[in-house]
Amino acid sequence: MVRKSNVERAHPTSVSVARGAKILPRAVVSKLGKTADTEVARLFSLDLATVRQARQRLEIPPFGRVDWTPDKIKLLGTMSDKKVARKLGVVATTIYSKRMRLGIPAFGPSLQEARHVWSAREIKRLGTIPDARLAAMFGVSTDTVAAKRKSRGIASTGKPYEIRKPWTDAELNMLGRFPDTHVAQVTKRGRRHVRSKRESLGIAPFQKHFIEPWTKKMIQRLGKATDTDVAKELGVGIKTVSLKRARLGIAAFG
Structure with a gap:
């Protein structure tokens, strides 16, 4: 008896994305969600729209997408972005972007930061003027200044992150029940701030694009x-x- 592979069990042998459309072989289907749609289209000489429609019809999330649960967010900054990416099955740039949005310092100092000895006077200047200007003054990169500032809990305005307006129970109850843009308007916060707060609490976004499983x-x-x-x-x-x-x-x- 020949056992079926995981791919064969997870996906049909082929999929038709529309009437009269070209039947996609299992080799193509097995790449969906594991490789960018543009790359799949290039590898198999297919139209990008055909690849995207096939993936959506099979309800396969796009490559690089992460369902950011609190446990996954806790991994950020505890090891290199590459190691976190391998654990979550995505590319390192996805991890880097998420970590930077949440203001989480990278794991371990960068080579440039490790070589730079921060004086008390330099640390006192963090957040008082743009990072780029401080970087030019200190002879380091803007990323190095930003990482040092965030590791000290200093916002770009010079105020600690904790000074931000606290969330009320009524505002927290809106998360996931309304679009992030609507919550941002009502609470007078930035959309990214709203999304970060929602994701840190493990609350799914309003109007999810995928259902798993269908009952x-x-x-x-x-x-x-x-x-x-x-x-x-x-x-x-x-x-x-x-x-x-x-x-x-x-x-x-x-």
Whole structure:
């Protein structure tokens, strides 16, 4: 008896993204989500839209996407970005970008920072003027200044991060129930600040793009109402519902 590989069990042998479209072989399907769509299209001489539609139809998250849970966020800065990337199965730049957005210093000092001996006077200047100007004055890179400033808990304004306006219970209850942009407007905070707070609490974003797993009750709703209405009921995007319905061969409502 020949055992099927993980890829064969996880994905069908081929997938058709639309009527009359080219059937994609398993070799292509196995790359979806593990390699950038542009690279898959280049490797197999396919149209980018075809690759993207196939991945979305199979509900495979795009390459490099991370569901940032509190446990995953705790890994940032505890080891090199490359090691964290290997653990989470993404590229190092994804880890670097997330760490910088949250103001988490890199693991260990950079070579340039290790060579630079910070004086008390230099540390006192951190956050008082732009990092780029301090970098020019101290003879180091802007990233080195920013990392040192953030490791001391100093914002670019010179104020500790803790001085930021505290979140009220009512504001916290809005996270994940409304789009981050709406919460930002209501609470008068930056959108990135809202997103970082939500992710640090492990709260999923409003209108998730993927459902895992689909329950029997959810599937029974497909085709019984418009995709728009079902999407609102489930709190997901319309495309998520329509792709799942099409994949199961369920006719649209009406």
